[in-house]
Amino acid sequence: MRYFSTRDRQRERGVPISVAMAQGAAPDGGLYLPETIPRDLAEPATDETYAQTACRVLAPYFAADPLCDLLPEITREAFDFAVPLSRINGRLQVLELFHGPTAAFKDFGARFLASCLQRSGSDKPRTVLVATSGDTGGAVAGAFHDRPGFNVIILFPSQRVSPLQQRQLTCWGANVRSFEVLGTFDDCQRLVKEAFANRDLAESLGLTSANSINIGRLFPQIVYYFHAASQVVKNGGPAAGFLVPSGNVGNATACVLAKLMGARIGPIVLSCNANQTVPEFFAKGIYEARPSVATLASAMDVGAPGNLERLEKLLADHDTLSRSVRAVSVSDVQIAQTIRKAEAQGGHAWCPHTATALYAFEAMSNKERQERPWVAVATAHPGKFAEVLEPLIGRAIKLPVTLDTLFERPVSSERLAPAMADLEAALIV
Numbered sequence: 001m002r003y004f005s006t007r008d009r010q011r012e013r014g015v016p017i018s019v020a021m022a023q024g025a026a027p028d029g030g031l032y033l034p035e036t037i038p039r040d041l042a043e044p045a046t047d048e049t050y051a052q053t054a055c056r057v058l059a060p061y062f063a064a065d066p067l068c069d070l071l072p073e074i075t076r077e078a079f080d081f082a083v084p085l086s087r088i089n090g091r092l093q094v095l096e097l098f099h100g101p102t103a104a105f106k107d108f109g110a111r112f113l114a115s116c117l118q119r120s121g122s123d124k125p126r127t128v129l130v131a132t133s134g135d136t137g138g139a140v141a142g143a144f145h146d147r148p149g150f151n152v153i154i155l156f157p158s159q160r161v162s163p164l165q166q167r168q169l170t171c172w173g174a175n176v177r178s179f180e181v182l183g184t185f186d187d188c189q190r191l192v193k194e195a196f197a198n199r200d201l202a203e204s205l206g207l208t209s210a211n212s213i214n215i216g217r218l219f220p221q222i223v224y225y226f227h228a229a230s231q232v233v234k235n236g237g238p239a240a241g242f243l244v245p246s247g248n249v250g251n252a253t254a255c256v257l258a259k260l261m262g263a264r265i266g267p268i269v270l271s272c273n274a275n276q277t278v279p280e281f282f283a284k285g286i287y288e289a290r291p292s293v294a295t296l297a298s299a300m301d302v303g304a305p306g307n308l309e310r311l312e313k314l315l316a317d318h319d320t321l322s323r324s325v326r327a328v329s330v331s332d333v334q335i336a337q338t339i340r341k342a343e344a345q346g347g348h349a350w351c352p353h354t355a356t357a358l359y360a361f362e363a364m365s366n367k368e369r370q371e372r373p374w375v376a377v378a379t380a381h382p383g384k385f386a387e388v389l390e391p392l393i394g395r396a397i398k399l400p401v402t403l404d405t406l407f408e409r410p411v412s413s414e415r416l417a418p419a420m421a422d423l424e425a426a427l428i429v
């Protein structure tokens with residue numbers, strides 16, 4: 001299988017998956033997609049484990065790559081936590097993607113990528129550089145922490161991550177260094193881009209990308225859609241609809257790929273917050289980046305969604321697809337209402353991102369809700385957003401045990417002015 005940039009229209013510069021994973025974005029600024037979408041997957045084994053599903057679904061993407069034979073080991077190592085579905089009512093289930101070590105779905109992509117890169121060999125040490133607005137940095141740090149041959153550098157915006165997220169970004173030590181950038185998330189992203197563009201620096205540090213446009217983070221997210229669809233759709237009933245909280249639209253793109261690969265998936269609804277770029281793209285067919293606005297679902301505060309170029313290409317290449325994919329915008333007031341209602345009706349606390357998907361379900365017509373099973377995707381543990389939730393539901397939320405242990409560790413970070421010269425000076429020591 002070869003990989004082409006979304007901007008390489010003549011398909012002239014294909015690369016193997018190992019190159020696509022090490023580079024992140026393609027050199028022309030586009031995003032990598034496989035030359036074909038595999039459709040003929042192996043038959044599932046009876047009582048297939050999650051790691052076995054992952055191997056079956058991902059093997060075609062690694063065809064002819066040395067990592068293909070290692071997928072059983074990689075998927076066992078990366079996905080060593082539960083991926084449960086919980087039932088809300090007759091027609092709605094929630095796919096809980098927050099049982100990994102940092103309690104958000106970013107663990108799936110970060111852990112799989114780390115397990116792959118570790119085995120894709122390099123005699124030189126590599127440096128994983130990421131900008132984060134919250135959950136990505138913690139997941140990437142956790143996935144690469146203590147892995148020989150890797151250093152991790154995290155850039156996060158000062159004063160703009162939640163207290164718990166800040167702890168998660170700064171508690172690792174050893175091969176992980178965290179920089180509190182005196183600027184915005186956009187400044188952090190710009191510094192990362194400049195570092196990759198600086199050939200001498202990139203070469204001397206062995207810079208490696210782990211951001212959410214990396215195909216190595218996208219592919220593992222396809223697996224949980226197969227896993228959920230096969231559990232929810234029984235005996236030839238209607239395909240399941242999915243409601244996917246969306247910001248940079250990586251998670252929703254993975255859902256679309258799963259559908260194209262033949263998973264029993266019907267309509268896909270991207271639930272966004274008040275940031276309008278994605279809903280507007282679906283309404284008008286035009287992609288126009290905007291400055292992001294701050295909302296209760298902060299991990300989705302994205303004005304220029306990185307993965308949209310990939311989603312746009314998939315929709316353009318598969319014309320029947322666009323009828324079954326749509327986006328809705330959910331306001332902070334609606335998020336807060338949904339959180340209160342779920343607590344009042346079932347004693348469930350859901351994070352603000354998950355609440356956008358639950359709201360999107362409520363907002364559908366009765367007919368649409370009843371005609372098939374639906375799955376709302378839960379992207380983070382509610383305890384990560386206690387400062388939003390606790391005033392709304394009037395009770396404390398228990399953190400998962402994995403986060404409790406993170407809190408026993410000492411924290412450390414370095415402050416950094418948002419300038420390339422300062423980052424370079426800090427990295428070259």
Ligand SMILES: *Cc1c(COP(=O)(O)O)cnc(C)c1O
Pocket residue numbers: 104105106135136212245246247248249250251252299300353354379380
């Ligand atoms: C990253 C994130 C999202 C958005 O996912 P995308 O793949 O960027 O659309 C939603 N919820 C949480 C909790 C996240 O961390």
